[in-house]
Amino acid sequence: MTPPMAELHRARPRSRLVRWSLVALLALAVWSWTSGDIEVGDLLQARRLENLRSFLRDDVQPFPLRGRPFSFAELLAWAGRLLADRGARGALQTLSISVLAICLAAAGALVLAPFASRNLAARRPFAFGAAPEPARGAAERLRDRGWTVLTASTRAFLVFLRAIPEYIWAFLLLAMLGPSAWPAVLALAIHNSGILGKLAAETVENLEPAPLRSLWWLGGRRTQIAVFAVAPLAMTRFLLYFFYRWETCVREATVLGLLGVVSLGYWIQDARARHFYDEMLFFVVLGAAIVLAGDLVSAAARAFLRRAT
Amino acid sequence: MASDRSRRGVPRRPLAIGRRGFAVLAIGLAAVAALAVLAPPLRALLPQRGGLAIVRAFFAAMFHPALRYESAVPQGTPPLLLEAMAAARRTLVFASAAMSLALAGGFVLGFLGSSAWWSDELAAVPRGRLRRALGPAVWTATRFLIVGMRSVHELLWAVIFLAAFGLNTASAVAAIAIPYAGTLAKVFSEMIDEAPRDAAAALRTAGAGPAQVFCFGLLPRALPDMCAYAFYRFECAIRSSAVLGFFGFPTLGYSISTAFENLHYAEVWTYLDALALLIVGVEVWSSALRRRFVA
Numbered sequence: 001m002t003p004p005m006a007e008l009h010r011a012r013p014r015s016r017l018v019r020w021s022l023v024a025l026l027a028l029a030v031w032s033w034t035s036g037d038i039e040v041g042d043l044l045q046a047r048r049l050e051n052l053r054s055f056l057r058d059d060v061q062p063f064p065l066r067g068r069p070f071s072f073a074e075l076l077a078w079a080g081r082l083l084a085d086r087g088a089r090g091a092l093q094t095l096s097i098s099v100l101a102i103c104l105a106a107a108g109a110l111v112l113a114p115f116a117s118r119n120l121a122a123r124r125p126f127a128f129g130a131a132p133e134p135a136r137g138a139a140e141r142l143r144d145r146g147w148t149v150l151t152a153s154t155r156a157f158l159v160f161l162r163a164i165p166e167y168i169w170a171f172l173l174l175a176m177l178g179p180s181a182w183p184a185v186l187a188l189a190i191h192n193s194g195i196l197g198k199l200a201a202e203t204v205e206n207l208e209p210a211p212l213r214s215l216w217w218l219g220g221r222r223t224q225i226a227v228f229a230v231a232p233l234a235m236t237r238f239l240l241y242f243f244y245r246w247e248t249c250v251r252e253a254t255v256l257g258l259l260g261v262v263s264l265g266y267w268i269q270d271a272r273a274r275h276f277y278d279e280m281l282f283f284v285v286l287g288a289a290i291v292l293a294g295d296l297v298s299a300a301a302r303a304f305l306r307r308a309t
Numbered sequence: 310m311a312s313d314r315s316r317r318g319v320p321r322r323p324l325a326i327g328r329r330g331f332a333v334l335a336i337g338l339a340a341v342a343a344l345a346v347l348a349p350p351l352r353a354l355l356p357q358r359g360g361l362a363i364v365r366a367f368f369a370a371m372f373h374p375a376l377r378y379e380s381a382v383p384q385g386t387p388p389l390l391l392e393a394m395a396a397a398r399r400t401l402v403f404a405s406a407a408m409s410l411a412l413a414g415g416f417v418l419g420f421l422g423s424s425a426w427w428s429d430e431l432a433a434v435p436r437g438r439l440r441r442a443l444g445p446a447v448w449t450a451t452r453f454l455i456v457g458m459r460s461v462h463e464l465l466w467a468v469i470f471l472a473a474f475g476l477n478t479a480s481a482v483a484a485i486a487i488p489y490a491g492t493l494a495k496v497f498s499e500m501i502d503e504a505p506r507d508a509a510a511a512l513r514t515a516g517a518g519p520a521q522v523f524c525f526g527l528l529p530r531a532l533p534d535m536c537a538y539a540f541y542r543f544e545c546a547i548r549s550s551a552v553l554g555f556f557g558f559p560t561l562g563y564s565i566s567t568a569f570e571n572l573h574y575a576e577v578w579t580y581l582d583a584l585a586l587l588i589v590g591v592e593v594w595s596s597a598l599r600r601r602f603v604a
Contacts, residue, residue: 015601017597017598017601018598018601021594021598028401028405029405029406029408029409031402031405032401032402032403032405032406032409033406033409035402037399037402037403037478037559038402038403038406038478038479038482039477039478039479040479042477042479043474043477043479043480048474048475048477051473051474051475052473052474055472055473056473059472092346093346093347095343096342096343096344096346096347097343097347099339099340099342099343100340100343100344100347103336103339103340103343163585164581165548165551165552167552167555167562168565168581171566171569172363172364172367175360175363175364176356176357176360176361176363176364177353177354177355177356177357177360178353178357178360180349180350180353181347181349182349182353182354185347185349235329236329239329239332239333242336251462252462254462254465255462255464255465258464258468258555259555265465268465268468269468272468272471272472277472280468280469280472281469284461284465284468284469287461287462287465288457288460288461289460291460291461291462292456292460295460301332301335304328304332305328305329305332307328308327308328308329308332
């Protein structure tokens with residue numbers, strides 16, 4: 001190595017934080033496997049393996065095919081029966097829960113986001129980022145304080161909505177409302193309105209401020225600017241986030257059924273409780289199929305929107 | 310006005326509504342259809358008898374989480390705070406074990422699933438016939454594998470493993486690791502494909518082999534983003550690990566659901582706060598790291 005190279009090598013940017021983080025992460029991984037909490041040995045016990053063998057040999061075989069030569073027609077007939085019986089309905093319900101939840105979440109986010117964006121909810125909208133005009137007199141200082149309190153409390157509320165996991169919301173709503181589709185819908189809606197609200201507020205804060213500020217100086221009122229300028233400008237990005245969160249909603253809507261809400265997860269749990277593992281696996285695969293379908297629709301929608309002006 | 314614009318060569322929009330209007334319309338129709346499918350009775354939105362009391366009790370406990378058990382416990386039970394710490398520790402252990410597996414899997418699958426790894430663009434010399442024949446097949450198979458791993462939620466993997474093995478903590482780790490490896494692989498491969506190719510092209514013209522180009526030209530450009538994303542997934546893994554407790558694994562979710570069923574809401578908040586502390590801790594760490602290497 002030539003001396004200048006050695007010089008360059010020595011002068012490369014180094015960070016103690018990154019270095020120690022790597023060491024800490026490695027230590028964490030090693031500790032997690034050696035702490036004794038993870039029973040890898042137990043998994044390889046004869047009893048477990050016997051369990052696995054019988055699971056693969058008998059339990060997951062579709063019921064009409066057990067102990068008989070494989071027949072594709074029988075398999076299709078079995079799948080068709082399950083689909084017609086509750087599979088199709090469960091899948092449709094899961095999708096409906098996710099759609100309704102994300103729409104409610106978006107509505108909630110659209111209501112809350114304007115109050116959480118520090119450039120819109122300010123004494124002088126969109127002076128944010130540029131040199132803010134200092135408050136003159138006690139009255140203006142008070143108004144500044146008021147706007148700060150408003151944005152900070154809205155943000156805190158959004159944090160509260162998304163910090164509580166959707167499963168906890170579902171548990172709580174199930175206890176409060178009793179069994180129907182609402183607990184799942186509302187649990188997903190509440191959690192996601194916290195997320196979408198934060199993303200929407202950030203989108204508004206990242207808007208190019210100059211044209212919006214000029215509207216203000218031209219005499220536009222705050223609500224006029226919000227409805228006719230901010231909303232159209234932020235809309236594309238918000239819709240992208242909307243579809244991205246919808247993908248997650250489809251996943252979670254399946255799973256929330258495990259807690260007793262009627263969606264595919266309910267039938268998965270039901271089949272598990274009755275030890276009908278063939279049906280359980282069928283519903284899991286059906287769930288994977290609608291997740292995949294949701295991902296494809298969302299990817300197509302996002303590609304479609306990216307080309308929007 | 311319209312003719313004015315078209316005369317100047319500005320194409321007129323074919324539809325009265327734009328793409329976004331179309332999307333919003335579609336979303337609205339989907340919402341109406343969903344309402345029709347579910348037909349949830351509006352009456353069910355009213356709290357059932359005693360329902361409001363539960364919610365009130367739950368949120369009243371928010372500001373004073375329990376410091377000791379709310380009812381008598383058997384002799385020899387560790388104090389609540391120690392128990393919460395132990396559950397948090399197990400949550401962290403499961404999450405980091407799962408992440409260590411998922412990272413390894415995601416790394417390998419991410420390479421095999423990236424088109425940069427297989428394209429001729431990075432090769433100085435034409436690739437061998439075997440590799441050229443095998444490439445698309447391996448790429449497609451990897452893509453399918455990734456989709457399959459990702460499409461089944463970690464809780465559903467856990468349910469499958471519960472049925473196959475019975476309750477075993479290693480299967481909880483695997484249940485998190487599989488979908489996370491799929492997600493990491495998908496995102497890693499996209500990051501590798503989207504990384505700037507300048508250094509790779511320079512190395513290639515200097516005569517480096519494909520592996521050298523990949524490891525020293527392409528990978529370092531993608532690595533910061535990959536690290537940042539992996540850290541974000543670590544936070545998610547902690548949440549998933551906690552939620553797996555709802556199925557009987559000894560993480561925070563187990564403590565939460567038990568306390569919830571016993572109507573010990575103050576205890577629920579103790580465990581929720583422990584989970585929040587864990588997640589906030591990782592978030593602070595990761596944002597400090599991100600500031601350092603994602604410029």
